[in-house]
Amino acid sequence: MCETDHLDSSGYSRRDLLGLLGMAGAGLAVAPVLTSDPALAAASDLALDPKTMPSDLVNYEAPTNLAVDSQAKDAAVSWIDRQADRIAGLNDRIWEYAEPSLAEWNSSWAEAQFLAANGFTIEWGAGGMPTAFVATFSHGTGKPVIGFSGEYDALPGLSQEKGNPKHNPLVYHHDPYAPTYGFGHGCGHCALGAAAAGAAAATAAAMKARDLDGTIKFFGSTAEEQLVGKSVAVKAGVYRGLDAFVDWHPASGNSTSWSSGNAMYSVAFHFLGTDGHGGSPLETRSTQDAVTAMAMLTEFLRESDLAHTARMHHAIRQAGQAPNVFPTLSSIWYYAREGSPARSKILMDKIIRCAEAAALATGTRMEHRIMGGVWNKLGNKRGAELMYANMTQIGAPTFSEADQRFGKALQRSNGSAETGFSSTISELRPPAPVFMGGGSTDVADISWQVPTISMGTAHQPGGTKNHSWHHTATAAANSGHVAMMAAAKYLAATTVDLLTQPTILAEMKEEFDRRTSKIKWKSMLPDDYQLPLYEPPKWFLERTGQSWPPRGVKWPPRRIVSTETAPDLGPDLPPSNLPPLE
Structure with missing residues (x-):
């Protein structure tokens, strides 16, 4: 249970750190901490090549010439514009299903069908998980290979009527002793999966139209909310063979970064x-x-x-x-x-x-x-710079006056400043020199296998919380559609650059190799790990061509049953000889 041998014994030497920093004073201050924890060191800017490491955290300026105008990029972005209704429709169907982690039967099927209709082949049961799949499109030589991430699980208790800035659960379970709310997409995974699928399909269309070599792999991932799906699939080798991986997540701003996480x-x-x-x-x-x-x-x-x-x-x-x-x-x-x-x-x-x-x-x-x-996330500076260049080239999402009124009403109901949805691209900044902790993601395990780019768009207004009914309210509203379409364009444009600019892809790989040269990734899951699965409905197994249980899974699982006996309170007390109380 909770193994300790997931880290390689080798770490960063004091000489490594001094060379990376270029100044002895700073090296002496951080060396004792980072040499004892190579995973933290690899995720920090200390692991960058001194030539590319930001020399001034305050006055760093992101390069502006990385995003290249091309007919292939125009083809991908225009495809997203033409297919906007279909992409939004996929989002809304998954939002309505609002299925929990590891039981996204309808949601995963809808996402896979969207990709199949756009020329992708589908393989179900990735990593032994029934609702996980890999969708593949290949053209020409099939190289390079770029991965996309799709998620579709909802959260308990976050049901909410779409477009309503006042709390009104769409699904309410009556119990006079303990009423509960239904599941809802309070993390926006309906949009995450739909935008990524739209971007993957748009890139495939551009590859055909402009005869681009490459392979697109879309990974439909289950149970991100429980930090299960991708870490299990990585351990099973599902993500092998990629040259780069592009990812996004709904947020309260439009930004990208190469920072880490917990x-x-x-x-x-x-x-x-x-x-x-x-x-x-x-x-x-x-x-x-x-x-x-x-x-x-x-x-x-x-x-x-x-x-x-x-x-x-x-x-x-x-x-x-x-x-x-x-x-x-x-x-x-x-x-x-x-x-x-x-x-x-x-x-x-x-x-x-x-x-x-x-x-x-x-x-x-x-x-x-x-x-x-799951591991801490491993960022990629060059990849973030490429994404930022494409975000600024395409521009921020354009929200209508009605969208902004809705956003401000949500903020009012939350007690936040009424600023509405962000309509600017946040400036790309280096990560803080002192890591302060934060969230976690199973994308992190992928980031230790392949150079990974992440970004977010303003899918909820600032001041409102992720994992809240406020986010559920935006996820199928027009404002959510606007942010989702922007995300699809950023993903597709960046991927086209990865397919057509081998120099940038090589720089991303060189950075990745440098970051990981002193550490060996090993899954945090024990070798006897048992998947926390639910049995799929018969119709899902038939549609996806799967059998139950998956190979290596014992079913039914071991029952957890009490066999305890009553505790011993000691010998019986003798009868009292005291007279009764008057």
Whole structure:
């Protein structure tokens, strides 16, 4: 569980760092930290060639001549304009399906069908996951090979009526004791997948029209919200053979970067005890108490055991359903995020010790299972510069007055400044010299296999949160369509440059090789990792030509059942000889 041998023993030497920095003072300050954590070092600008490393973080100016006008690029962008209704329609269908991670039956099928209709061949079950697929289009020599990322999973509790700036869940489950909301695309993956599919199809159309050599591979990825899909597929070798990878994510601004993110472990904890009655709680091993105790203990870690880069959070997935029934099984799920795999493991080890202490204190039995593990992201400066050049060449999304009124109304409902949707391209800046932590993504594991470019567009107004009903409201509204189409154009234009400018692609690869020369990637998932799968409906297996269970998957999975006995309270007390109270 939570292996430690995912890092190569070799690291950056003090001489390496001094040479990269070009100044001894700075090298002395950072060398002890970075030599002990090669994953952090590789993701920092210290790993760049001194000739290309920004010498001035404040006055850095991004190159403006990387994006080349070409007939192929015009063909791709104009294809997106002509097919805008189909791309938006794909987005809206996936938004309406709002399917959870690992069960995106309709959403993955819709995305694959869109690509198949545009000349791609489809292979289902990538990495042993039923809703993951690889779509391929090849022309001419088939080289270079560029990868696209598609996602389509929704989030629990974020259902919301589209285009409504006031909270109004589209799906509301009535329960007088505990009402809940349905799933919703509060992270915009409906747009992420649709824009990427549109860009991939547009690039394929341009390759045919202008006779460009190359291969486009589109990776339909399941369960990004649970940080499962891509890390599993990378471990299985699904992403091998790529020359570059382009990616985007809905955001509150229009920008690109070569910055990093946090590595993360995801672990589910199950406590098993005995049942009991709320009116007679003696001789009960309370699993609900165990979950509560664990949550309390991990909160104590925040005061003195979490670095500024760390993030730790949990969700109680199963506990008591009625005050007078003690559950025999309760579950709590944790994420531990840190700046590198090694640091993430240290944090998760502390969380596991809290779980062990909670089980000991409550007399329950604890099991834990790794659900996911992803690396910190490896940026690519040259790739970000190419993306930025194309973003500025194409221009920022153009939102209508009605779009901006909607955005400001969303911000008002959130208590944020009413600035509307961003209509500018944020200036490309080098990453902060001191990493401060942040989010995690399973795209990170891909970034250690192939040079990866990422960007975002203003899919939600500034000040509103990702993973919120505010984002669900924009994802199928006109403003969401505008941001999504801009993203599709940025992706397609950048990919055409990768196909037609071998020098830039070679520079990206050279940077990637330099960053990874002192470290060997190894999956954070253990060798005995079990996929957290759901059984697909029969119609999905028939349509996609898959059988169940996938090879290597045991089905049905092992049941987690309590076999605990009541605790010993000691010998019975002798009867009292005291006179009764008057």
